[in-house]
Amino acid sequence: MRKTTVFTDLKPLALAPIGRPVRIVEIVGGRGLRNRLAHMGLFPGTVVVVELREAHGPVVINRGGTRIGVGTGMARKILVQPDETHS
Amino acid sequence: MKPIPKGKSQRLRVLRVAIAGTPNSGKTTLFNTLTGTHQETGNWPGVTVEKKEGVFTVQDYRVQVVDLPGVYGLSAYTTDEQIARDYLLHEHPDAVIVVVDATNLTQGLLLVLQILQLRVPTIVALNMMDQAEQEGLEINIAELERFLGVPVVPIVAVKGRGIRQLKERLLETVGRVPPEPRIPVDPRFEEAQRRLVRLLQESPLAREVPLAWLAQRLLVEDPWALALVQKDPLYPQIRRVLNETLPQLRHHLGADLEVYLVEQAYALLHGLVQRVVRRRATLRKRLVFTQKVDRVLLSPWFGLPLFAVVMALTFEATFQLSAPLVDLIAHGFDLLAQLLRDLLAGTPVPAWLTSLLLDGVLSGVASVLTFVPPIFLLFGFIAFFENTGYMARVAFVMDRFMHALGISGKSFIPMVLGFGCNVPAIMATRTLESEKDRLITILVIPLMSCSARLPVYVLFASVFFPGREPLVVLSLYFLGIALALILIKVLQRVMFHQREPESFVMELPPYRMPYLRNILLYMWMRGRVFVKNAGTIILVASVVLWALASLPPGVEYAGPRSVLGWIGRMLAPLLKPAGFGFAEAAIALLTGVMAKELVVGTLGTLLAGGSVEGLQHALGQYFTPLSAYAFLVMTLIYVPCIATVAVIKQETGSWKWAAVEVAMTFSLGYFLAVLVYQVGRLVL
Numbered sequence: 009m010r011k012t013t014v015f016t017d018l019k020p021l022a023l024a025p026i027g028r029p030v031r032i033v034e035i036v037g038g039r040g041l042r043n044r045l046a047h048m049g050l051f052p053g054t055v056v057v058v059e060l061r062e063a064h065g066p067v068v069i070n071r072g073g074t075r076i077g078v079g080t081g082m083a084r085k086i087l088v089q090p091d092e093t094h095s
Numbered sequence: 096m097k098p099i100p101k102g103k104s105q106r107l108r109v110l111r112v113a114i115a116g117t118p119n120s121g122k123t124t125l126f127n128t129l130t131g132t133h134q135e136t137g138n139w140p141g142v143t144v145e146k147k148e149g150v151f152t153v154q155d156y157r158v159q160v161v162d163l164p165g166v167y168g169l170s171a172y173t174t175d176e177q178i179a180r181d182y183l184l185h186e187h188p189d190a191v192i193v194v195v196d197a198t199n200l201t202q203g204l205l206l207v208l209q210i211l212q213l214r215v216p217t218i219v220a221l222n223m224m225d226q227a228e229q230e231g232l233e234i235n236i237a238e239l240e241r242f243l244g245v246p247v248v249p250i251v252a253v254k255g256r257g258i259r260q261l262k263e264r265l266l267e268t269v270g271r272v273p274p275e276p277r278i279p280v281d282p283r284f285e286e287a288q289r290r291l292v293r294l295l296q297e298s299p300l301a302r303e304v305p306l307a308w309l310a311q312r313l314l315v316e317d318p319w320a321l322a323l324v325q326k327d328p329l330y331p332q333i334r335r336v337l338n339e340t341l342p343q344l345r346h347h348l349g350a351d352l353e354v355y356l357v358e359q360a361y362a363l364l365h366g367l368v369q370r371v372v373r374r375r376a377t378l379r380k381r382l383v384f385t386q387k388v389d390r391v392l393l394s395p396w397f398g399l400p401l402f403a404v405v406m407a408l409t410f411e412a413t414f415q416l417s418a419p420l421v422d423l424i425a426h427g428f429d430l431l432a433q434l435l436r437d438l439l440a441g442t443p444v445p446a447w448l449t450s451l452l453l454d455g456v457l458s459g460v461a462s463v464l465t466f467v468p469p470i471f472l473l474f475g476f477i478a479f480f481e482n483t484g485y486m487a488r489v490a491f492v493m494d495r496f497m498h499a500l501g502i503s504g505k506s507f508i509p510m511v512l513g514f515g516c517n518v519p520a521i522m523a524t525r526t527l528e529s530e531k532d533r534l535i536t537i538l539v540i541p542l543m544s545c546s547a548r549l550p551v552y553v554l555f556a557s558v559f560f561p562g563r564e565p566l567v568v569l570s571l572y573f574l575g576i577a578l579a580l581i582l583i584k585v586l587q588r589v590m591f592h593q594r595e596p597e598s599f600v601m602e603l604p605p606y607r608m609p610y611l612r613n614i615l616l617y618m619w620m621r622g623r624v625f626v627k628n629a630g631t632i633i634l635v636a637s638v639v640l641w642a643l644a645s646l647p648p649g650v651e652y653a654g655p656r657s658v659l660g661w662i663g664r665m666l667a668p669l670l671k672p673a674g675f676g677f678a679e680a681a682i683a684l685l686t687g688v689m690a691k692e693l694v695v696g697t698l699g700t701l702l703a704g705g706s707v708e709g710l711q712h713a714l715g716q717y718f719t720p721l722s723a724y725a726f727l728v729m730t731l732i733y734v735p736c737i738a739t740v741a742v743i744k745q746e747t748g749s750w751k752w753a754a755v756e757v758a759m760t761f762s763l764g765y766f767l768a769v770l771v772y773q774v775g776r777l778v779l
Contacts, residue, residue, distance in 0.1 A: 009112045042351055042354050043172055043351075043354060044172065045371060060389065065495045066494040066495070072600065076600060077488075077490070077602075078599075078600050079490075079494050079498065079598035082598035084445045085598075
């Protein structure tokens, strides 16, 4: 079992705060999904900023200047937590 | 492809070169810049993925270029990746040009590293150098070359800058196997990889694929690589090494070793980019501009209505602006036919030949050409949206709706265009990245009630449902939409065994000014492809239909004594359960396969000798309101017109899907027409 205490602030990207850096903690999905995200530079540990997010809609994230649109379904599978080191 | 003059071609040596790159790297622009109009579009064998090939010459070489699908990597999870990987691995091109967006270096170099692992002679085209300069990026090209061990040429593909150097250095690249990229990985992973390589050296595979790469793919349990070695005599030993090493590697490096490798490559490239790129302190104007625009275009409050307006304008402009041109072509051909008929009347040319030439061939040519203006206009708009970056946003804006359907938001555009004409709509599915989405969208577009079906609805509605015409017509449009939505779901289950809707992740490229040359070239290529591929099929079909309608010699065109009439009589009993079991209805539906508005014309000729009033009267004797509605349901759904079938063949690259579509729509249309009639009889 993983240490659950670390993940108290864990939320899906679909609910992450706008404009503040968040760190990807886990990607809940199959190999294909994780691999696709990895090729876009999104790994567990990557810090991104949510630029745009609408309720129950897709999300725009910014990873070091590259802007990536993440579909509604996928935004629910990427779990993030606030990133203290960058804020 | 324009042939190169004969005397010259004998001295030219042929090179085969592939262009690879990530989506949005400007790969296709470079392909266009290199080849101009010397290109052909088709499909990769067996899949609904576009294949572009072209030719250019440099010095004494005739270079055949293949534009590979845009991919982020070569792990082969998508059809596009499989195509790119198979081509590079098995087709042994003389060189591959990897196009890298200079403003997004890390992403592009990741693909370069993966291609270098395949040991194909490689040259990097560093594209969009002008944008990089504007953003204050200084890239140390020499250092980049030293690191990669392959030539790196800065270019601006849209402006043709650096193209000459690229061509020259391409020749240097040919035959030069690049050094293997050194991506630092855990020593335990390296050791496992070395063990596999040692084993594989004995295998016949050693001559086919680079072993270090194959070993790596085996360690990440790439299904393709595992299948490859399964047939190998060494398989038991390979399996043993994997079983021994994998649990330990996963324990130390994470459950997903493929993600681990990509992460290591990213880390390496991150360091490299910091060394070779100097970022002068300038405002990243383009990014800020794009962010501002996106805040509007991507929000549901502005973005959605704006998209609706864009869609409506595209639709109107495509079909309204092209209408006068289409009329001009149609009338022009009518005049030409009349003129030729008069000319030929005085000559010994037999009447059947005149009829074949004019009613068969010439009218076939005319019907092909009438599709060209809307195709040109539509692809002008599509190229504009693609080149500015708006198209990437469409998927985003529509995602909340299309998500429930499990299909890309971009599918919405071709589906809406289907209301104008199914033919350009099906061609517009080329903008969809996923093969699955493309195929499903193609197959449901014929259910979008196109404008050619409207005259049939209007005629029947005015005769049988006076005062309630709009309701009847609208009900048919909605029936088509509802069926399309159901079919999307069903096809996903049946064809792709997909239970959960797939979601997208895609780069939102900065907005860019489109280049007129790119747009014009795109319009031209699409129009040409249609005339050459689908056009040929339409022409043949129109001659066949002419023959069926005019044979045996001397019969009235499409009359009861013609072959067509005979087929109609054979089919009539089949249509009885739907309420219109008479030969004239069957013949009308058959001619409607040529073009759906012909249903009205044929019924007019057969039932009323061509008079409109007579037809309205005659319809009342043949149909009841219920069977009339069943007939309209049939007209909406049954077999798409021949141009649509031809374009399905063209776009999917196989007759299989065209046949599937015909069978599916016919059974669906027949079933629903019968259902409407039988249930209606019980209820009414």
